[in-house]
Amino acid sequence: MPRTLPEGPQTFSRLGHGPDALILGLGPDPAAVARLLAADCRDVAYVEHAKFEEQTLPEWRLAIPEHWRRIAPADLAGLPVHERLVLYYEPNQRLFPTFWNPVLAYCKRAVLGPRELGPKRPVVILPADETTLLAHELTVTLEEFGFQTLRGNGNITGDKLRAELGLFTPALFLSINFKGLDAHGEVFASLAEAGIPAAVWCVDNPYHLLSALKSAFWKELPLFVTDDWFIPGLSALGARSVHHLPLAAADHFARAAKQPVRFEHLENMAIFVGRPGFPDKKRFFSGLTVPDAAFHQALALLSSGERPDFGWWLDTLDIGRAWPGRQVRQAGFAAEQTGLVWRVMCLREAARGMPLAIFGPQEWRELLPEVENVLAEVDYYGALAAIYRDAALTLNLTSPLLPRGLTQRHFDVWAAGGFLLTDATPGLDLFPRELTEPVTFTRSSDIARTARAVQSDRAAKLDLAAAWRAEIAAKHTYRHRVATLLATLGLETPDKPAP
Numbered sequence: 359m360p361r362t363l364p365e366g367p368q369t370f371s372r373l374g375h376g377p378d379a380l381i382l383g384l385g386p387d388p389a390a391v392a393r394l395l396a397a398d399c400r401d402v403a404y405v406e407h408a409k410f411e412e413q414t415l416p417e418w419r420l421a422i423p424e425h426w427r428r429i430a431p432a433d434l435a436g437l438p439v440h441e442r443l444v445l446y447y448e449p450n451q452r453l454f455p456t457f458w459n460p461v462l463a464y465c466k467r468a469v470l471g472p473r474e475l476g477p478k479r480p481v482v483i484l485p486a487d488e489t490t491l492l493a494h495e496l497t498v499t500l501e502e503f504g505f506q507t508l509r510g511n512g513n514i515t516g517d518k519l520r521a522e523l524g525l526f527t528p529a530l531f532l533s534i535n536f537k538g539l540d541a542h543g544e545v546f547a548s549l550a551e552a553g554i555p556a557a558v559w560c561v562d563n564p565y566h567l568l569s570a571l572k573s574a575f576w577k578e579l580p581l582f583v584t585d586d587w588f589i590p591g592l593s594a595l596g597a598r599s600v601h602h603l604p605l606a607a608a609d610h611f612a613r614a615a616k617q618p619v620r621f622e623h624l625e626n627m628a629i630f631v632g633r634p635g636f637p638d639k640k641r642f643f644s645g646l647t648v649p650d651a652a653f654h655q656a657l658a659l660l661s662s663g664e665r666p667d668f669g670w671w672l673d674t675l676d677i678g679r680a681w682p683g684r685q686v687r688q689a690g691f692a693a694e695q696t697g698l699v700w701r702v703m704c705l706r707e708a709a710r711g712m713p714l715a716i717f718g719p720q721e722w723r724e725l726l727p728e729v730e731n732v733l734a735e736v737d738y739y740g741a742l743a744a745i746y747r748d749a750a751l752t753l754n755l756t757s758p759l760l761p762r763g764l765t766q767r768h769f770d771v772w773a774a775g776g777f778l779l780t781d782a783t784p785g786l787d788l789f790p791r792e793l794t795e796p797v798t799f800t801r802s803s804d805i806a807r808t809a810r811a812v813q814s815d816r817a818a819k820l821d822l823a824a825a826w827r828a829e830i831a832a833k834h835t836y837r838h839r840v841a842t843l844l845a846t847l848g849l850e851t852p853d854k855p856a857p
Contacts, residue, residue, distance in 0.1 A: 361453070363385065363386040363449060364449055365385070365386050365387060365390070366390075367390075367394060369447060369448055369449060370385070370445045370446065370447055370448065371445070371446055371448055372443065372444070372445060373443075373444040373445075373446065373465060373466065373469050374439075374440060374441075374442060374444050374469035375443050376441045376442040376443050377398070377399065377400050378399065378400055378401040378402070378403075378441070378443070379395055379399050379401070379402045379403070379442055379443045379444075379445065380403050380404070380405075380437065380439060380442045380443070380444045380445070380465070381402065381403070381404035381426075381444075381445045381446075382404075382405050382444065382446035382450070382462065382465065383404075383405070383407070383446060383450040383458065384404060384418075384422065384447065385447040385449075386414075386418070387418075387421065388418065388421040388422045388423075389421040391445065392423055394445060395443075395445075399443075402423070402425070402426045402427070403427050403428075403429045403433075403437060404422075404426055404427075404428055404429070405428075405430070405431060405434075405461060407450070407453075407454045407457050409454065410450070410453070410454065431457075431461050431464075434461070434464055434465070434468075439464075439465050439468035439469060440468045440469050440471075444465050446458075446462060446465075451542055451544065452542060452572070455542040455543050455544070455572065455573035455575070456543065456573055456574050456575060459542065459543050459544050459546070459547035459573070459575070460547045460550065460551065462544070462547065463544070463547035463548045463550070463551035466548075467548075467551050467552070475527045475552060475553060476526040476527055477526055477527065478526070478527045478528075478529065479506075479526040479527065479528065479529065480504055480505045480506065480529050480852040481505065481506045481507070481526065481529055482500050482505045482507050482508070482528065482530045482531075483507075483528050483530070483531045483532070483538075483554075484496060484497060484500075484507045484508065484509050484532050484534075485509075485531075485533060485537050485539075486509055486534060486537060487509070490534055491535070491562075492534055492561060493509070493534065494608075494739070495606075495609070495836045496532070496534070496836065497509065498609065498836075499836045499837055499839075499840045500840060502837065503840060503841075503844070503851045503852070504852030505529065505530075505851075505852065527552065527554060528554050529555075529849055530554070530555055530556070530557065530849060531549050531554050531555070531556040531557070532556075532557055532558075532559070532843075533556065533557070533558045533559070534558075534559050534561055535558070535559075535560060536558055536560075536567050536570070536571070536576070539556075539558070539575075541570055541571050541572045542573045542575075543573040543574075543575030543576075546575045546578070546579070547575070550578075555847060556579055556580075557579060557580040557581075557582065557843070557847060558576070558579050558580070558581050558582065559582040559584075559603060559843070560581060560582065560583045560584065560588075561584055561605070562636075562759075562760075563585075563588075563668065563690060563759045563760060564581070564585075564588045564592060565588070565591075565668075565680045565681070565686045566642075566686070566687065566690050566759070568680070568681045568686075569681070569683070569684045569686055569687055571681075571682075572682070574596065576597070577595070577596040577597050577598060578598060579597075579599075580599040580600075580846070580847060581597055581599065581600045581601070582600075582601050582602075582843060582846075583600060583601070583602060583603065584602075584603065584605050584760070584763055584764070585760040585762050585763035585764075585785065586602040586762055587669065587760070587761040587762040587763075587784075588600075589601075589602065591680060595680060595681055601846055603839055603842060603843060604764055604785075604788060604834070604839070605764055605765070605766055605768070605769060605839075606769055606834045606835050606836045606838060606839045607769035607770055607773035607830045607831075607834055607835050607836070608766070608769075608770060608773075608836065609835070609836070610739060611746070611769075611770040611771075611773040611774040612773045612774070612831065612835075613743075614744055614746070614747050614774045614775065615747060615773065615774055615775030615827070617744065617747075620741075620744045620748060621741075621744060621745055621748040621749070622748070624715065624745065624748045624749040624750070625748060625749070626713060626750050627712070627713040627714065627715050627731075627749055627750055628708055628712050628713065628714050628715075628749065628750060628751040628752070628753055628779070628809065629715045629716070629717060629745065629746075629749040629751070629752050629753065630705055630708070630714065630715075630716050630717070630718070630752070630753045630755070631716075631717040631718065631736060631742065631745070631746075631752070631767070632701070632717075632718055632755070633718050633719055633721075633735075634698055634701070634718070634719070634721050634722065634725060635694060635698060636694075639694065642687065643687060643690070643691040643694070646687060646691040647691075648691065648692045648695050649675070652674050652675065652692070653695070655674070656670075656671075656674075656692070656696045657696075657699060660699065660700055660703065660802075661801070662801075663782075663800040663801040665758060665761075665782075665783070666693075666696050666758065667693060667696075667758035667759075667760075667761040668689055668690065668693040668758055668759050668760070668761055669761045670693075671688075671689040671690075671692040671693050671696075672686075674692075675688055675689055675692065690759060693757075693758045693759050694757070694758075694759060696758055697755075697757045697758045698725075700755060700758070700781075700802075701755045702725055702726060703802040704753070704755050704781065704802045704805060705722075705726055705729065705753070705755075706726060706728065706802075707802040707803060707806065708753055708805050708806070708809075709726070709728055709729045710806065711805065711807075711809065711810075712750075712751075712806060712809055713731075714729060714731065714753075715731035715732075715733055715749075716729055716731065716732045716733065717733050717734070717735060717736050717742075717745065718732070718733075718735055719735060720732065742770075743774045746770065746771045746774040746775075746776035747774045747775040748776075749776060749777075750777070750813065751777055751778075751779050751809055751812075751813075752767060752771045752776050752777065752778050752779070753779050753780075753805070754767040754768060754771070754778055754779065754780040754781065755780075756780070756781055756783045756785075760785070762783065762784045763783065763785050764783065764785045764788065768780065768786075769830055769834055772823065772826040772827050772829075772830050773827065773830050773835075775823070775827065776823070777797075777812070777819060777822075777823050778797060778826075779797050779798075779799065779805070779808060779809060779812070780794075780797060780798055780799075781798070781799060781800070782798050782800045786798065788834075790829065793822070793825060793826055793829060796811070796812060796822060797812060797822070
C-alpha cells in the first residue's frame with residue numbers, strides 16, 4: 359500500500375550517546391538527519407533497507423554525506439553500538455518490520471543492556487489476564503510440571519523483557535491467540551534477540567487472529583492450533599512449524615463429578631450454555647455483509663445435514679488469500695451468521711422435544727421467544743461444572759468457524775460427570791467412534807430422537823458416560839496438552855507432574 363513518509367526531527371528516536379553515531383534508516387531526507395548530529399560527530403555508520411532505497415529519487419542518494427559509511431545488519435556485531443548515539447527512523451518499523459525489528463532489538467539490548475544474559479530458569483512468560491482463555495488452566499498445569507509462570511495483564515513489552523533479562527533467561531514465552539505480541543513483531547524480535555523461545559497456541563480461528571498482524575514474524579513461531587484443518591493452509595502461507603493441540607478438560611470439572619447434587623431441578627432437563635456470538639463480534643466484523651444467494655445456499659445445506667463451515671465460505675466467496683489483509687474476515691462473518699442460524703434451529707427443535715433451559719445472555723429471549731427458561735450466564739469457574747453434572751443432557755452446537763474444531767463442552771461436560779449431546783463435526787474423530795456415535799446428531803430434526811434414544815436405557819447411559827469420563831481422564835486433560843507442547847518444543851520439565 360502506498361504511503362507518504364513522515365518527515366521532521368520528531369520522526370527519529372534517540373538511543374544511547376557517544377561521539378560517534380549509528381543511524382537506522384535515513385528517512386525521506388538524509389540531509390535533515392545530518393542536521394540532527396553534532397557538528398563534531400566523528401564517525402557515522404548507517405543501515406538502510408534496499409527496498410526503501412529503491413523507491414527514493416536520485417536526490418535522496420546525493421544528500422547522503424560522503425563520509426558516512428553504509429553497513430549491513432550483520433556488521434553491527436563488530437561495532438561498539440553501546441558507545442554510539444543511535445538514531446532510528448520510527449516509521450520504518452511499520453514499513454519493513456521483519457527487517458528492522460531484529461536490528462532495533464539488537465541495538466536496544468546493546469545500549470540498554472544487559473549484554474550478558476542471566477542464567478536460564480524454568481520460567482514461562484504467559485502474557486494473560488483473568489479474562490484470557492485457558493490462562494488459569496495453563497498456569498496451574500505448568501506449575502505442576504515444575505515451571506514458574508509470569509503473568510501480565512496485557513502486552514509484555516520489549517523494554518520490560520530487557521529489564522528482566524539481567525536476572526534470568528525464561529524457558530519460554532507462551533502466547534494464547536498472539537496475546538502479548540504486537541502486530542508488527544517488535545516483542546518477538548526482543549525475545550529472539552534475548553534467546554527466549556516463543557510459541558503461540560491459537561485457540562480460536564487462526565486466520566482471524568492473523569488478520570490483525572502486519573508483519574510476517576508469525577511464520578517463524580511454532581504455532582499450535584486447536585483445529586488441524588488449518589495446518590495445511592498455514593504451512594502454505596509460510597509457517598515453519600504448525601502442530602495440532604486440541605482443547606482439553608479443565609481440572610475443576612473433574613472435581614465436580616465427586617460433589618453432591620446441587621441442581622435437582624435440572625435432572626429431567628436438557629440445557630444449553632452459550633452466547634449467540636463471540637464477544638466483540640460487531641466490532642470485529644464491522645461493515646461486513648453476507649451475499650443473499652450464498653446465504654440461502656448455506657441454509658439449504660444446514661437443513662439437509664451438511665456443514666457450510668468456514669472452509670466452505672472461503673471457497674464460496676472465492677477468498678484466495680488468507681493473509682495478509684482482513685478479507686478473510688468476510689468468510690468468518692458468513693460462517694458466524696450461519697452458525698447463529700444453526701444454533702437457533704437446533705435449540706428450537708430441542709425445545710419442542712424436551713424441557714430445555716438456556717444459560718446465556720438475554721438476547722436468546724428475542725431469538726427464541728418460545729423457550730421459557732432463559733437463565734443468566736454462568737461463571738465458568740463457578741457453578742457451571744455442577745450444572746453440567748446435574749442436568750439430564752447438555753447440548754453442544756459447534757461453531758462453523760472451526761471446520762474440524764471441538765469446544766470446551768466436548769471435554770468438560772463428560773469430565774464433570776454430565777452427559778453431552780453434540781452436532782456432528784469432523785473433529786469428533788479425536789475420540790473412539792463407539793463413544794461418539796450414540797451422542798451425535800447431524801440434522802436439527804434428529805435432536806429429540808437422539809435424546810430419547812440415550813434416555814431410554816438409564817444403565818446404558820450411565821455406562822456410556824463412565825466410558826467417556828475414563829477416555830477424557832486418560833487422554834484429554836490439560837496435563838496431556840502441556841506435556842505435548844513441551845515435548846514438541848524440546849523443553850525439559852524440571853519436575854514430573856503431580857499424579
